[in-house]
Amino acid sequence: MIGVMFIGLNGAVANTVVTGVFCNSNKKNLGSIISTKYFQGLNFIKEEDMVFGGWDIFETNSLSMANFHKIVPYEMYVNSEDKLRNIFPLRGYVNTWDTDEAIKSQYSIKMWELKSFMEAVDLIRKDIDDFRKFNKLDEVIVVYVAPPLKNIKPLESINIYSLNDLSRLEGNALPSSVAYAVAAILEKCPFIDFTPNLTLQLDFIEDLAIDNKVALAGMDGNTGQTLIKTLIAPMLKIRNFKLIGWYSTNILGNNDGKILSRPEHRKLKIEDKLSILEPILEYSDFDHVVDISYYPPRYDNKEAWDNIDFEGFLGLPMNFKINWLGRDSILAAPLVLDLIKHVKFSMDNNSYGIQEHLAIYFKHPLRSRYSKLNRKLYKDKLVLSFFDAFNLLLDFYQKVPIEKKF
Numbered sequence: 001m002i003g004v005m006f007i008g009l010n011g012a013v014a015n016t017v018v019t020g021v022f023c024n025s026n027k028k029n030l031g032s033i034i035s036t037k038y039f040q041g042l043n044f045i046k047e048e049d050m051v052f053g054g055w056d057i058f059e060t061n062s063l064s065m066a067n068f069h070k071i072v073p074y075e076m077y078v079n080s081e082d083k084l085r086n087i088f089p090l091r092g093y094v095n096t097w098d099t100d101e102a103i104k105s106q107y108s109i110k111m112w113e114l115k116s117f118m119e120a121v122d123l124i125r126k127d128i129d130d131f132r133k134f135n136k137l138d139e140v141i142v143v144y145v146a147p148p149l150k151n152i153k154p155l156e157s158i159n160i161y162s163l164n165d166l167s168r169l170e171g172n173a174l175p176s177s178v179a180y181a182v183a184a185i186l187e188k189c190p191f192i193d194f195t196p197n198l199t200l201q202l203d204f205i206e207d208l209a210i211d212n213k214v215a216l217a218g219m220d221g222n223t224g225q226t227l228i229k230t231l232i233a234p235m236l237k238i239r240n241f242k243l244i245g246w247y248s249t250n251i252l253g254n255n256d257g258k259i260l261s262r263p264e265h266r267k268l269k270i271e272d273k274l275s276i277l278e279p280i281l282e283y284s285d286f287d288h289v290v291d292i293s294y295y296p297p298r299y300d301n302k303e304a305w306d307n308i309d310f311e312g313f314l315g316l317p318m319n320f321k322i323n324w325l326g327r328d329s330i331l332a333a334p335l336v337l338d339l340i341k342h343v344k345f346s347m348d349n350n351s352y353g354i355q356e357h358l359a360i361y362f363k364h365p366l367r368s369r370y371s372k373l374n375r376k377l378y379k380d381k382l383v384l385s386f387f388d389a390f391n392l393l394l395d396f397y398q399k400v401p402i403e404k405k406f
Helices: 012-021 062-069 074-085 100-104 117-134 163-167 176-186 203-212 225-238 255-260 263-274 277-281 328-348 356-361 386-398
Strands: 002-007 050-056 090-094 108-110 140-144 191-193 215-218 242-252 287-294 301-311 317-327
Touching: 002 012, 002 117, 012 050, 012 062, 012 074, 012 328, 062 074, 090 100, 090 117, 090 176, 100 108, 117 140, 117 163, 117 176, 140 176, 140 328, 176 191, 176 203, 191 328, 203 215, 215 328, 225 242, 225 263, 225 277, 225 301, 225 317, 225 386, 242 255, 242 277, 255 263, 255 287, 263 287, 317 328, 328 356, 356 386
Parallel strands: 002 050, 002 140, 050 090, 090 108, 140 191, 191 215, 242 287
Antiparallel strands: 242 301, 301 317
């Protein structure tokens, strides 16, 4: 058995993962890359061997949240009500980088009231250790799926600290997500960041992971619209069409849509969505607009609409449109489960730090500070078309010794 602790346990994505695992559906593998024929014979941990827990700012159990979210139909998890009722979050750790709702929550630990940033790390470490001991687990994986944090300070201004600095920094000095990541690493737990937060871009985080032999994966889950861009942009390039403009809009009514409607939270998400085309196409003289609109009636049923203008033979203009109607958390949940299995496999096979081969899962796939890959890099980011990213994933597993695959 392996523990999985979610930051944002009661949010739509984590609750869909937990509820989905306990469902009676025979189609759980749909949406999972690992479940395709390309990865048959690999020894991945199974969903039924996962024990779930984590942190949140809402004081209620997973059954109540499943009934609230209504993403997974009730009839699919009715036989697992007792299991879901017994999954209850620990108090979430929040500071001024968090959402206003988190800051106001009574079911949270305010990091600015602690002696230092490191005290929050130590408290989270105790939470992880208590969860591990209570459930008699050897390993725990920590997954960040809470709403994106505020963009209070640029990366450059906080990418100057080391582990030793955390004892003298006050609780608001760094994003609260950093406390979770450091605690996970010091507890020898892999850390997955499914959000656009700055956490894994801090230099000392991967250094710490390498020192402690911990796998990391991130950042910003690639579930829908940006996924389409990693498919279409290479086609335009190979077919030698000239992109003139790409307009994208997202209509989303769940809590993520609400949070991302706020400028202080949406900046990093928009940057991730905007940054994919130029490095793939290898030119920048086109218009690229991305918008996220909060529309409550849609709730978790997201619509992503794209308008693509391009030139063909003789420079004559053409256009095509894509209308993506997806269930946001249903798209995300199988990817999160895949990532849990991947990082467990990495740990078992002594692969530590940023797991570059998992780039296909992220809008902003990070390159490792310890990278040996001879690939084109764009700032801190591995920018790969969908099929290049898939080949990178396959290449990693093809190099695994036969005796470790089964």
